[in-house]
Amino acid sequence: MKRMPTLLGILAAIIVLAAAPAFAQDVVKIGQIEAQTGPNAIYGWMSSQGTALAVDEINKAGGFKVGGKTYKLQLVALDTRGEPKEASVQLKRLVEVDGAKYIFGPFLSNVFLAVRPYAGEFNGKILMWGGATRIHDYVGTPGHDFLMRTWNWDAGPNGFGELMVDQLVKQGVKKIALLYQNDQGGKVMEDIYIAMFKKKGIEARLDYFEPGTKDFSTVLAKIAAWKPDYLFPGYADSYIYDIVRQATETGQLKKFFLVRGSLGPGLKNKDALDEYMVYVPKYFEEAEKKDPKVQKFIKAYKDFYKRDFPYDQAPLCSSSCYDHVYMLVEAMKKAGTVDDPAAVKKALMGMTYEGMWTLRFDERGEEIFNFDVVRLKKGGALEVTHINPK
Amino acid sequence: MIARAIFWGALALLPLMVKTDFVLTIFIYAFIFGILGVTFDLVFGFTGQLSMFHPAVFGVSAYMTHLLVVNAKLPFWLATLPAAATAVVLSIVVGGICFKFRLKTFYFAVVTLAFSEMARLIVMNWNSVTNGTLGLVVSGKPTIWWPGAGVVAIKGPVAWYYLTLVWLAATVFVCARVLRSWMGRAFGAIRLNEDLARTLGINVFRYKLVSFALGSALASFAGGLYGYYTGYIDPGYLGINQSMEVLAMVLLGGQGTLTGPIVGSLVLTGLPHVIDLRAEARAILYGAILIFTILVMPRGIVGTLRAWRARRAA
Amino acid sequence: MTQLVLGQVLNGAIVGSMYGIIALGITLTFGITGIVNFALGEFMMIGAYATFALAERGGLPYPVAVVPAACIAAAAGYLCNKAFFRFTRGNLVNGLLVSIGLISVFESAVLWYWSATPIEMHYVLPGAIRLGDVTLPKMKLLVFAVIVVVIVLTYVGLARTWLGRASFAYAQNAEAATLMGVHTERLVTAVMLYSTGLAGLGGALYASLYSLEPALGGVYVLKGMEAAILGGIGSLMGSLWGGVILGVIEAVGSIFLPTAFRDAYGLVVLVAILLFRPSGLFGDET
Numbered sequence: 001m002k003r004m005p006t007l008l009g010i011l012a013a014i015i016v017l018a019a020a021p022a023f024a025q026d027v028v029k030i031g032q033i034e035a036q037t038g039p040n041a042i043y044g045w046m047s048s049q050g051t052a053l054a055v056d057e058i059n060k061a062g063g064f065k066v067g068g069k070t071y072k073l074q075l076v077a078l079d080t081r082g083e084p085k086e087a088s089v090q091l092k093r094l095v096e097v098d099g100a101k102y103i104f105g106p107f108l109s110n111v112f113l114a115v116r117p118y119a120g121e122f123n124g125k126i127l128m129w130g131g132a133t134r135i136h137d138y139v140g141t142p143g144h145d146f147l148m149r150t151w152n153w154d155a156g157p158n159g160f161g162e163l164m165v166d167q168l169v170k171q172g173v174k175k176i177a178l179l180y181q182n183d184q185g186g187k188v189m190e191d192i193y194i195a196m197f198k199k200k201g202i203e204a205r206l207d208y209f210e211p212g213t214k215d216f217s218t219v220l221a222k223i224a225a226w227k228p229d230y231l232f233p234g235y236a237d238s239y240i241y242d243i244v245r246q247a248t249e250t251g252q253l254k255k256f257f258l259v260r261g262s263l264g265p266g267l268k269n270k271d272a273l274d275e276y277m278v279y280v281p282k283y284f285e286e287a288e289k290k291d292p293k294v295q296k297f298i299k300a301y302k303d304f305y306k307r308d309f310p311y312d313q314a315p316l317c318s319s320s321c322y323d324h325v326y327m328l329v330e331a332m333k334k335a336g337t338v339d340d341p342a343a344v345k346k347a348l349m350g351m352t353y354e355g356m357w358t359l360r361f362d363e364r365g366e367e368i369f370n371f372d373v374v375r376l377k378k379g380g381a382l383e384v385t386h387i388n389p390k
Numbered sequence: 391m392i393a394r395a396i397f398w399g400a401l402a403l404l405p406l407m408v409k410t411d412f413v414l415t416i417f418i419y420a421f422i423f424g425i426l427g428v429t430f431d432l433v434f435g436f437t438g439q440l441s442m443f444h445p446a447v448f449g450v451s452a453y454m455t456h457l458l459v460v461n462a463k464l465p466f467w468l469a470t471l472p473a474a475a476t477a478v479v480l481s482i483v484v485g486g487i488c489f490k491f492r493l494k495t496f497y498f499a500v501v502t503l504a505f506s507e508m509a510r511l512i513v514m515n516w517n518s519v520t521n522g523t524l525g526l527v528v529s530g531k532p533t534i535w536w537p538g539a540g541v542v543a544i545k546g547p548v549a550w551y552y553l554t555l556v557w558l559a560a561t562v563f564v565c566a567r568v569l570r571s572w573m574g575r576a577f578g579a580i581r582l583n584e585d586l587a588r589t590l591g592i593n594v595f596r597y598k599l600v601s602f603a604l605g606s607a608l609a610s611f612a613g614g615l616y617g618y619y620t621g622y623i624d625p626g627y628l629g630i631n632q633s634m635e636v637l638a639m640v641l642l643g644g645q646g647t648l649t650g651p652i653v654g655s656l657v658l659t660g661l662p663h664v665i666d667l668r669a670e671a672r673a674i675l676y677g678a679i680l681i682f683t684i685l686v687m688p689r690g691i692v693g694t695l696r697a698w699r700a701r702r703a704a
Numbered sequence: 705m706t707q708l709v710l711g712q713v714l715n716g717a718i719v720g721s722m723y724g725i726i727a728l729g730i731t732l733t734f735g736i737t738g739i740v741n742f743a744l745g746e747f748m749m750i751g752a753y754a755t756f757a758l759a760e761r762g763g764l765p766y767p768v769a770v771v772p773a774a775c776i777a778a779a780a781g782y783l784c785n786k787a788f789f790r791f792t793r794g795n796l797v798n799g800l801l802v803s804i805g806l807i808s809v810f811e812s813a814v815l816w817y818w819s820a821t822p823i824e825m826h827y828v829l830p831g832a833i834r835l836g837d838v839t840l841p842k843m844k845l846l847v848f849a850v851i852v853v854v855i856v857l858t859y860v861g862l863a864r865t866w867l868g869r870a871s872f873a874y875a876q877n878a879e880a881a882t883l884m885g886v887h888t889e890r891l892v893t894a895v896m897l898y899s900t901g902l903a904g905l906g907g908a909l910y911a912s913l914y915s916l917e918p919a920l921g922g923v924y925v926l927k928g929m930e931a932a933i934l935g936g937i938g939s940l941m942g943s944l945w946g947g948v949i950l951g952v953i954e955a956v957g958s959i960f961l962p963t964a965f966r967d968a969y970g971l972v973v974l975v976a977i978l979l980f981r982p983s984g985l986f987g988d989e990t
Contacts, residue, residue, distance in 0.1 A: 036669035037815055039919045045820040048669075079669030081662075085419055088620060089663055092412040110624050113527060117621040118411075134524075182514065182964045184624070187523045208515075208964035212923045214914040217715045218958045218966075221708055238822040241915035245824075250832045250839040268824065310821045440797065491979050495796060496740060500933055501978060504971040511968045630926070634804055641801045670816035677808030684801045685791050 026063075027074040028338045030055065030325070031094030032104040033111065035082035039211070042236060043107040046313040047131070048077050050321030051104055053297075053304050064329050066338050073325070076100060084114030091115045095122060101341050102127050102328060104320040109134035109184040119146055127341035131319030133188045140364025145342065148365040150320040152281075154192045154259060158389035160279050160371055161259050165196055167277075167373075168257065173230060175203045176257065177223045179216070179243065180234035182208035189234065189259075213239070216246050224252035230277075235260030237312060241268065248272035262312040266376040276376040281318035282356065283372040283384050284311050293356050297322060318369060323355035358388070397649065401555055405548045412663075414547035420652075420659040421554035422616050425561050427639045427651030429609040432565050434637075435645035436574070437601040438581030440495060442503035442633045443484055447477045447606045448613040449628035450509060453520055455614035456528050456623060466532035470614045477610035478603045480509075485602035489595050494584075503630065510628035525624030528617050550619055557615065561608050562648050568604065569648075577601050642683055644690030653691050707837035712955040718844045720951020721851040725906040726928030727935065727943035728855055729899035735938045736871050736895045738794045742803035743784070744928065745921020746810040747900040751777040751907025752916050753814055756825055759911075766828045770908040777904020778897045785896040793892070807922075814918040824915040847909045852944065854905065858898075859940045871895065930974050936987020945986060950974075 032051055034044025055075040058064060063072040076098050080087035087106060094100040103119075103126060106112050112132040119128055120143055129148040139149045154161030168176070176197060180186035190206055197204040205226060207219050220243070223231065231253045233243045240258065244265040247253040254274040256266065263283070266276030287294040298309050317323075327348070332338050335347040345365075352360040357369040368389050375383040405414060426448060433441045451473040458469035484505045493501050513520050520526070531543040532553075544553055568574055576597040579587035588594050617623045635658065643654025661679065665672045687694035726744055733741045754776040758769035784806060792799040829843040862871065870891055873881040882888055903921075910920070927950060935946025950970045957969030977985060 036820075037673050037812055039917075039922075041815065041820040042822070042917075077669075079672065081673070084620065084622065084624075084626070086662060089412065089415050089419070092410075092415050093663065096410050096412045110525065110622075110626060113525060113622040113624075114620050183523045184525070208962070210964060210966055212919075213966070214920070214923070215715075215719045217719075218712050218955045219963045221711060221715075222959060222963070225708055238915060238917050241822055241824050245827075245915075246841075249830070249841045252839070264822075272830075307819070310819065313819075313821050487975075487979065491982055493978065493982065496734065496937070497933060497978065497982070500929055501975055504930075504975050507971055508968050511965055515962075515964055637797070638801055638804055641797055645797070670812040673812035674809050674816075677805040677812070680805035680808070681788055681802050684798050684805075685788060688791070688795065688798055 026069060026071050028071050028102070028332070029074045029076060029094075029098055029100040030102045030104060030328075031091075031098060031100035032075060032077040032320075033080050033087050033090050033094070033115070034077070034105040034107055035111070036077075036079040038081035038083070040082040040108055042238060042313070043131075043316065044080070044082075044105065046310065046316040047105065047107060047319055047321045048079075049301075049305065050317040051075060051325055052077060053300060054322045054325035056304060057300060058325065058329060064333065066332050067336050071332075071338055073329075080106065080108070080111055082108055082111065084110050087111040088115050088118060091118060095126060101125065101339065102344075103129070104324065105130045107131045107316075107319060109188070120144065122146060124342050127345055129320050129324065133185055136366065139366050145345070148345070148348070148361060148367070150324060150367045151318070152369060152371060152389070153366055154189070155196060158368060160373075160387070160389075161192065162196060163387060164257070164259060164277065164279060164373060165193075165200060165202075168202065168230065169200050173202055175205075175226070175228040176230045176232050177226060177228035177253075178204055178206040178232045178234075179219060179223065180206065180208055181211050181236065181239060183211055186234050193232070209239075214242055216243050217250075220247050220250075220252055228253070230255045230257040232257045232259075233261070237261050237264060241265045244269050244273065244276070262315065263374055263376065264312045267380065270376060270380040271378065273376075274378050278374050278376070279371060280374055281315040281369070281371045283374050284309075284314045286372075286384055287356075291356070297356055318357055318371075323353065323357055323359055326355055327351075327353040327359055394649065398559065405551050411547045414551050416660050416663060417656070418547065418550050418554050418619060420656045421551075421558045422612050422619065423636065423639060423659060424558050424652040424655040425554075425612040425615075426609050426636050427643070427655050428558070428561055428565055428648055429605040429612075430636050431640050431645060431648070431651045432568070432577075432608075433601050433605040435640060435647070435650075436569060436581065437577040437598060438584075439598060439602065440499040441602065441605070442499050442630070443481065443506050443602075443606070444609055444636055445628050445630070445632035446506040446509035447481065447609045448616070448632060449513060449623075449625070450480065451477055451610035451613035452617035452623045452627060453513060453526070453613075454610075456526055456617050457519070459530070466530075466614070466618065470611055473614055474607045474610040477606040481603045481606035482599060485599050489598045489602075503633065506628065506633065507630070510625055513628055514625040520625070523625060525622055528621050528623060530618075532618055554615060554619075557611060558652065561611075562652075564608060565648055573597065573600065638680060640690075642680070642690055644692030644694070644696075647690070647692045647696070650690050650692035657691070709956065709959060711838040711840070712959055713952050714838065714840060715844070716952035716955030717948045718840075718848040718951070719955070720931070720948040721848050721944065722906060722910065722947070723924065723927040723931040723950055724855060724944040724947025725851050725902055725909075726924050727931035727947050728858065728940060729902045730925075730928050730932040731935075731937055731940065731943045732871070732895050733899045734932070736874055737789070737892050738796060739789060739792065739799040740796060740803075740929070741789070741896075741899065742800050742925060743806040743810070744899065744903045745923075745925035746807055747777040747781055747903040747921075748907035748910065748924055749810065749814065749916075749918065749921040750780050751904030752911040752920060753818065753907075754904070755908040755911040756823060756916060759825060766825070766912060770905065773908040774901050774904040777907065778901030781900025781903075782893070782897050784900075785893060789896065811918040818918070820917075822915045822917055825911050828912045841913075843912055847913060850909060851906075854902070855940070855944045858902075862940060927970075930970060933984055934974050934977060936981075936984025939984065939986040942984060942986030946984070949985075 034048045035041050036045055036048050055073045059072045063070045078090040109132045123146050126146050128146050129150045131151040135149040138144045139147050152160050233240050240261045248269045256276045258278040301309050331344050331347040335343040337343050349361050359369045361367055370388045373385045430444050433439050454473035454476050455469045458464045488498055488501055531545055533541050533543050535541050576592050579592055580594055639654035639658050640651045644650025665675055729744050733739055751773045754773035755769050758764045759766050788802045792802055832839045832841045931946035931950050932943050935942025953973050954966050954970050958966045
């Protein structure tokens, strides 16, 4: 039992670490709840990278002025691991202990639904903006003034999904096979897209796969026997890489239609596929060449993190990430306050921010921003369409 | 005895000193998982059966309780009873199969895990009832009659703190009574040596089943409470991670004790919120603490403290 | 329909052989040390990332990278054994808890270094072979062949070598084996090295077929456990058969029934078989 004191010492050290002094004067605190580790880390990871970068840039530039006072930002980014239970404790900590009024995240719907009741108690006193799909159901409804959704919605006249499906209709596509991950995101997409295809006269079939699946041969063979024009695999690159590889390797399916995910899987299999049509909030490889703001971001990223720029994941940065920190600062300046989230929200709703993206919110508080649709043809020929929703 | 009184006394008085919802929430979750841990220990630590079925019981009863409140218009308290009954029926079926065929240790663990996974897949895909992966939003709170105020909804962190604490204490009380009775002795005999227990005339099959069913029945309330506390339930509750978390709590706190799982639950629920490091470093430290604690204290925190005290007394 | 089923039976067998190589590690470790090395999936992950690092960053040809990758996994296994598992011997659940801790440590460390971006190796052997109406990727066939050879060699080797006889003796009666001069510590270390090395090899092969993410081992360790029990704990060839059967059931089940329930098909069969043959399909009837 001689080791007991050592262990207690370690625990005490941890507690001391936890109680690290927070520097006080004139800081605006931003809280963030995203999954940075765990099986669903892919969604929250890029967001938390971009936010930290923007906060660092703003502070290094000397902060920002509101009402004659100079403020700096302090980011408290917590890792939810994608667990609702953990996230709900963390949100309470951010609001009560850290006193953060601006919350970035979450990207995961199950996390959002678990923290929603508590956040609702602070309606008007906090501002939460996340990319979670299920936020769509609540944003702009009574009692949810605190909520804003930072991602384009799929359906509707400006919806990226609807605009993309219209292109399929123009091509005369008759049959499309959907292969989704059996989780919250997959289910929401089923509700959106099955109805959309039906309305537009495209026959659709849907298969779900268990999260964690890596071998899709069976379900792909099943789908191929149905002879669809396009395969519409769910989302998340960690699956799409495998789906596209396995579908093309055996030559069963060669045309892909994606509304989430990146161009990476398509490029990797460019010689084996016929077409790979994907929604990316921004096609970074091209934007880097044209847009100085994007160049600056990529350079800043490399300097700050000292690692390669993640072209695949960077488009996820359109959700509650880099640009949004700047937009929030602009809104605070416009509102003339840093302590009143309701006033800041009002300012946000009426403004358009020109960052890497052109960001604005619709009347419900759901974001509308410009995006790219990339069509990759066999051999690697690319066709990029820039879409600016009205 | 004194240590135990201090432990429960401190828990009972805590909200007088700590007012933040943040800290109380950690305790509320720790109590709910404590219920799960204590009942798991009844099956595992006291009867020697490594069951992986607890998350299924937890999840199914969370769903059952909520669905009965919404569809059958039962009050929360009444709805927990059919949920508990379902847990008992499920565990009699699963336990009956496993014990009939004398599956032990690793085999028992894997087969109960298999049943738990099947339960998860059913909950996950039975869209018309469970709303599938979208989960169910639980609005409303249990009500209670309070002198002077009449029937009031249990809201706010302090009320939930005491509700879950009382429930945990009641669970521990029931388990302690059972363990002190002849049933507890039968459980102990089965844990130590099943064959010997059989020759002593103990109906091993029956007592294993009793332990398993009782553990599940008591655990089912944790599910109902959890759903109503967080306000949202999804099939993730039935996953293998829950199993591992409860197991870790019991081992860390001390298996074969009733206080151990509660201590383990407090430590593991609190730990992630106490370490303030970047995400990856935090997860690494968390894992390292798990490993070193169990290596330094193979019998868990409470088990080791007890041995230490016993040695000092001697 | 026939070729769809036939193709998927073959494909299921290939996927299942990957479960088999993990199952072999589980069978060996559990049979000899009484530990369920739940962290075996992490050594698989280490093998996979090591292969990626050696082949993509280090510029080694893939077949050359596989061997050091498996060695790296085995070295990690050796260290974990020396530092942790040594103290949990014979205690199934404490070993399990150490494994849970290791999973958290390893996955986060990899995430820290590699980030959450999925990574995928260059295609080592692209293309597929057509056999009538059945198409199978070449690389998958190669992986299957390698795994079968490794498992058969293990089986043959264990029957012939000193280590093999010692392990059998030890698994049957530890005390007697010790008295007969079997050096327990050395034996356990050897088993630990071999099983983690196997998992590392499994990971190295995995890297040539699928994209990598830090949590990749979790699924395989569960399937490996199922396969080991299905085949019968302690039976070396049983682990291969268990894996193959599991893979085929999942594949064929998914053809006729919804894919969303894929994992359940294997589990139902596993439970059914255990009830009739509690020691697994190829285990000793004791």
